[in-house]
Amino acid sequence: MSSSDAHFEGWVGHDKSCIGNMKWEKYTPKAWRETDVEIKIEACGVCASDLHTARSGWGPTKYPCVVGHEIVGTVSRVGKEVSGFKIGDRVGVGAQSDSCKSCGACKAGQEPWCEKGIVGTYNGDYSVTDGSGFSMGGYAKYSRVPAHFAVHIPEGLPSTVAAPMMCGGVTVYNPLKSNGCGTEGFKRVGVVGIGGLGHFALIFAKALGAEKITAISHTHSKEDLARTLGATDFIASADENAYAPHKRSLDLLVVTNNNADMPVNEYLQLVRPHGKVVFVGIPEEPPMPTPIGQLIFSGAFLGGSAIGGPGIIREMLELAAEQNLQPMIEERDMQDANKVVTDMDAGKPRFRYVMVNKDYEPVKA
Incomplete structure (x- = not known):
């Protein structure tokens, strides 16, 4: 891990028995590209996909792995080739963090059906796009993703409401x-x-x-x-x-x-x-x-149907803000992640858990 990546800490799973046994530690994120943004994480929703991936339920997971793909926080770093984002913007990232962006599906705003395959926000291999390594998710302090898949969170929509909408x-x-x-x-x-x-x-x-x-x-x-x-x-x-x-x-x-x-x-x-x-x-x-x-x-x-591209996510968030939609969520402390995922696996949430970094302070522009 380079000195510039030293701030990446999160809940790391090391094998398929990691549900309830994740370790809080430093990890290596994908390599930085100037088309990326980094996000200081305020909240991350807990999705059933996290559990399926953590236990290799949908096929072998590449460990170590940090799950979590319902991420909301503030932009802390912006690549030189990125437009439309600045430090301090409140943004979210869902289950997909990259695609080829050039095939017919991508050009039509249907990135989840990219003809060359997608990169998940965790357990995803960027070798199909920019060769920057494997993706690590949002049970953490920070996230690093291609800016194309970050979306602005509308004013008035609470971060803990927006987070589970990013995938669920x-x-x-x-x-x-x-x-x-x-x-x-x-x-x-x-x-x-x-x-x-x-x-x-x-x-x-x-x-x-x-x-x-x-x-x-x-x-x-x-x-x-x-x-x-x-x-x-x-x-x-x-x-x-x-x-x-x-x-x-x-x-x-x-x-x-x-x-x-x-x-x-x-x-x-x-x-x-x-x-x-x-x-x-x-x-x-x-x-x-x-x-x-x-x-x-x-x-x-x-x-x-599978998730949705950045365009449909933006549209959904705008509708949620305009109509003040109120999903049923329960906020949990990010530091209690092992208990949270165990409760999730037992079917206890009514209906979505959202983990919050309690010491979070938004990045200022």
Whole structure:
């Protein structure tokens, strides 16, 4: 580690048993490039992806690894080739920190579908872009990322509210917005799973103008909460014959669950012909086979969506600020990260944890 990198300290995982066993220590960030910014971290949301990566659930993780990709703080260093940012700006970074920026998808603002592959904000290999090493995330004091993937946080939007939107929020906002939520023909929206992602989906579906919002959960235990968040209808999947009364009642269904035994056939029956079912959760175990027959006879479209590029994140944050949207978050101390991720793994948050560096002082311009 060079002397210029000596301020990089964070919660480092050294193997797949690191959930609850991370070590606070110095680490080596990606090499500095003049297209980068550094961010002094105020807050970092805790995402289920952090746990999947920490335990190598989605494939082998490169250790040592610092997870965390819902980062908000102030710019502390700006590369010479960077425009649009200055020291002291409040910014955020989500799950993606680089792409080729030159392919058709990138030029269209669809960076998560970069034709050459993306670099994650942690456990990402910059060899596909600028060769600056591996990415380290936001359970730390500082973050170093390409400036293209940093976004300004609107005035009036608290950092602890913006942080979990950087991944969790945009993961559901993007498929809602890109599939026409609230527009003619897509005013009846369903959400499967009322958790960290699902509660964001209910909030954003309402904000985007959906008129009928159906929340789907296993039991009725979250029904009152779902209605408070914007749901107008509710399905408890454990009820006998739960789905039949709601056949073809939706235009768009966003599935936030990531269990491998999801009842995809039933989900397809909920949407009208030419309606859409969009998955945003990734199971660690192989999911059930695609139900080709049901797809054909339902006339529905089955697809998936991943996070969102900087442009869609900016749009989402502006909407959140304008409508004063209030996700359900619980602030936790960054120094308690091992307890926080253990609680997250046990399913305790209602619905997002946001870790805060208690000694944080914003960088002044």
